[in-house]
Amino acid sequence: MAFNEPPSTEGIDAAARVVRERAQPLADESALDSLVDSVRDSRCVMFGEATHGTSEFYRLRAKLTARLLREEDFSFVVVEGDWTDCYDVNRYVKGESDADNARDVLSEFDRWPTWMWANWEVVEFAEWLRDHNRDSEEKAGFYGLDVYSLFESMAAVVDYLEDVDPEAVERAKDAYKCFEPYGEDAREYGRSTRLVPDDCEDEVIEILSELRNRRPERDAEDGEEHFSAEQNALVAANAEQYYRTMVQSSADSWNVRDRHMAETLDRLLDHHGPDAKAIVWAHNTHVGDARATTMADRGRLNIGQLARERYGADDVSLVGFGTHRGEVIAGKRWGAPMQRMSVPAGQAGSYEDIFHRAGGDDKLLLLPEDGGELAERRGHRAVGVVYDPAHESGNYVPTALSERYDAFVHVEETEALHPLHIEPGEVEEPETFPWGI
Numbered sequence: 001m002a003f004n005e006p007p008s009t010e011g012i013d014a015a016a017r018v019v020r021e022r023a024q025p026l027a028d029e030s031a032l033d034s035l036v037d038s039v040r041d042s043r044c045v046m047f048g049e050a051t052h053g054t055s056e057f058y059r060l061r062a063k064l065t066a067r068l069l070r071e072e073d074f075s076f077v078v079v080e081g082d083w084t085d086c087y088d089v090n091r092y093v094k095g096e097s098d099a100d101n102a103r104d105v106l107s108e109f110d111r112w113p114t115w116m117w118a119n120w121e122v123v124e125f126a127e128w129l130r131d132h133n134r135d136s137e138e139k140a141g142f143y144g145l146d147v148y149s150l151f152e153s154m155a156a157v158v159d160y161l162e163d164v165d166p167e168a169v170e171r172a173k174d175a176y177k178c179f180e181p182y183g184e185d186a187r188e189y190g191r192s193t194r195l196v197p198d199d200c201e202d203e204v205i206e207i208l209s210e211l212r213n214r215r216p217e218r219d220a221e222d223g224e225e226h227f228s229a230e231q232n233a234l235v236a237a238n239a240e241q242y243y244r245t246m247v248q249s250s251a252d253s254w255n256v257r258d259r260h261m262a263e264t265l266d267r268l269l270d271h272h273g274p275d276a277k278a279i280v281w282a283h284n285t286h287v288g289d290a291r292a293t294t295m296a297d298r299g300r301l302n303i304g305q306l307a308r309e310r311y312g313a314d315d316v317s318l319v320g321f322g323t324h325r326g327e328v329i330a331g332k333r334w335g336a337p338m339q340r341m342s343v344p345a346g347q348a349g350s351y352e353d354i355f356h357r358a359g360g361d362d363k364l365l366l367l368p369e370d371g372g373e374l375a376e377r378r379g380h381r382a383v384g385v386v387y388d389p390a391h392e393s394g395n396y397v398p399t400a401l402s403e404r405y406d407a408f409v410h411v412e413e414t415e416a417l418h419p420l421h422i423e424p425g426e427v428e429e430p431e432t433f434p435w436g437i
Helices: 009-022 030-039 055-071 083-093 102-106 120-134 150-164 166-182 186-195 201-222 224-246 250-271 303-311 351-357 389-395
Strands: 044-047 076-079 141-144 278-281 316-330 339-343 363-366 407-414
Touching (some): 030 316, 055 278, 055 407, 083 120, 150 201, 186 224, 250 278, 316 351
Parallel strands (some): 076 141, 076 278, 316 407
Antiparallel strands (some): 316 339
């Protein structure tokens, strides 16, 4: 059934009955115990979110991540953020930064939407992770998956080479001069390639190849710093492709981005050794297997799907998060000022509506393998950084829930994130903290 068809009352009631019978209330701490037990042996655990601006999603992911790092020896956290900015957090949580506190580090995140990582919820998690690492022999890292930071990553490559190889830095500067006409505007670079066939692909690939060739000799001396420089060169190469593709096809550019995320995850697992285990934080549209949605019908894949294909479904745990109603931080359009917005009740027949009908409480559902009523494709809300509550109908992705995720966390009513940049005078943590790690 397409989601725009009238929902079947019988099917909705049957699905709500399954949720009611099988879900565990989140108020019971044993619910989180059962989720940790179900994912503990995975090589990769991915925690999603239905929005980029909901406090409970960040707090629950932080709480679950802390348990996996503390109890199950997971190796690192990698999030839907820029490599350059997140690497500053990585240095802070490992005690390698001169920063006084996590708030100072996260306040430097200046790419819109800043609230995704520059918020009190992530500040609290970063401070916990720094404390955790202080007492750990193997320090857990914090890294970024995304591909947007074209110019920032090129600058980071140059900074690294200036310290270790004066000859190579001149070659990098010459190669990256190809982008100078675009004034550090990656979207303008992408638009220009639609009109003029010349591009900078060869230049960024050249620097990436040089860094890769130097890996054996530099790894012993620089360790993770060389790895980070090579990753920045990879970001630059894939970002060039992303922005060039973006003006031609949204599906193709989406796939460039998620393939980059999957490649970054592969590299981090290899970097941390054969027994490495990863925790991923990203939107449900990246985490939940695209093959269980209409994304696949439009030619889109995602990192959740790619991880299952590469590592095997038994070694990957995909956990979705959703809400029936509440508040969110978002912008009315790309680049617009962030604001708190109301999230209306889930539409009739959607999975948000079904979890609400199953009882007005927060729930965890370990999804059954047989699927049943939860294998039916129904609307599942996805709110991005751009949102207008008055036009909700376009925010639902038809989804077979039991095929898209291994587990699902439902929060009945949510509150907005607490961004650092719109609460500049706030020096005390919001009342929601501490969040109980």
